[in-house]
Amino acid sequence: MPTKLSRRNFIRLCAGSAAAISMTGFLAPYMSEAVAAGAPSVIWIQGASCTGCSISLLNTVHPDIKKVLTEVISLRYHPNIMAASGDLAIQEMFKVADEGNFFLVVEGAVPTGADGLYCTVGEENGHHITFENLVTTIGKKANAILSFGTCSAFGGIPATPPNPTNCKPVDQVVKDVPVINVPGCPPHPDWMVGTIA
Numbered sequence: 060m061p062t063k064l065s066r067r068n069f070i071r072l073c074a075g076s077a078a079a080i081s082m083t084g085f086l087a088p089y090m091s092e093a094v095a096a097g098a099p100s101v102i103w104i105q106g107a108s109c110t111g112c113s114i115s116l117l118n119t120v121h122p123d124i125k126k127v128l129t130e131v132i133s134l135r136y137h138p139n140i141m142a143a144s145g146d147l148a149i150q151e152m153f154k155v156a157d158e159g160n161f162f163l164v165v166e167g168a169v170p171t172g173a174d175g176l177y178c179t180v181g182e183e184n185g186h187h188i189t190f191e192n193l194v195t196t197i198g199k200k201a202n203a204i205l206s207f208g209t210c211s212a213f214g215g216i217p218a219t220p221p222n223p224t225n226c227k228p229v230d231q232v233v234k235d236v237p238v239i240n241v242p243g244c245p246p247h248p249d250w251m252v253g254t255i256a
Contacts, residue, residue, distance in 0.1 A: 098133040100161035101255060102152055102197060105138055106178050106190040107217035107226050108167025111245040112208040113139055119248035132255050135161070138180070149181040149188070156197045162255060163201035168210040168217040169194050169232045172225035191232060198233040205239050206230070207251055212240035 105113070117124050117140070128134055134141075136152040143151060155161055167190075170177040175189030182188060198204050206229045209215040217226040230238040241250050 098131060099202075099255065100133045100135050100155055100158075101164055102135055102155055102161055102201075103137040103164040103166065104152075104180065104190070104193060104197070106165065106167035106180075106194070106211070107170050107224065108208065108210050110139060110166070112166040112251070113137070115243075115245035115248050116251050117248075119252055121249075122252070127252055131252060145181075149183065152197070153183075156200045159200060161201055162203055162205055163194075163198050164205045164207055164251075164255070165194060165198075165211045165229050166207050168214050168226035169229060170217070170224040170226050171232065172223065177224040194229060195233055198229075198236050201236060203237040203239055204229055204233060205241060205251075205254055207241050207246055209242045209244045212242040215244065 103113070116127075119127055122131060135155040136148065138148070141148060141151075169175075169191050170189075171191050175191035176187065178190040179187040180190050180193055194204075206212040210217055210226075211229050214226055214228045217224065218228070228240075230240070239254060241254050243250065
C-alpha cells in the first residue's frame with residue numbers, strides 16, 4: 060500500500076536532497092585548485108577499524124576514485140589498495156615519511172594497552188611495529204594528521220568501555236602536530252577527498 064506524502068514533507072525531502080546533491084558541485088572549484096597545485100603525498104594507515112573509511116573513499120563519485128588517485132592525491136601507502144605488501148610496503152612508507160611533505164591519514168583508534176601490542180602492523184629488524192608507535196613516529200613527520208572516521212577522531216566503538224585494549228583517538232596519542240578530525244561511520248567520501256585536497 061503506497062505511503063501518503065504531505066506537500067510539506069515532500070518539499071522538505073526535495074530541499075534535503077538538493078542540498079546533498081549540490082555538495083559535490085560545491086567542492087568542484089576546490090578540487091580544480093588542488094589539481095593545479097599538485098597532488099599531495101598521502102600515507103594512509105589503519106589501526107582498530109573496520110576499513111569502512113577506506114571503502115567509503117573508494118566509492119567516491121565526483122571526482123571518481125581513478126581521478127582522485129591519479130590527479131588529486133598521491134596515495135603513496137595504503138595497506139589495502141597498494142600493489143606492494145610486507146617489507147617492501149613498510150619500507151616505502153618509511154621512505155615517504157623520511158622525505159617529508161606528506162599528510163598522514165589515520166583510520167581507526169589507537170590501541171595503547173600492552174605497550175600497543177594489541178595492534179601490530181608489520182616488523183622492522185625483527186621487532187613488531189605497533190600501530191601506536193607508527194602513528195607517533197610517522198605522525199611527528201607529517202604536515203598534518205587527518206583522522207578519518209569516528210574511531211580515529213574520538214575512539215569510536217573500539218574505545219567503548221570496558222576498552223580492554225585501551226584504545227584512544229589520535230589526538231590523545233600524538234601531540235605537537237595539527238590533527239584534523241573528519242568523523243563519521245564512515246565519513247562521506249566528499250569530506251575525505253575535500254580535506255586531503
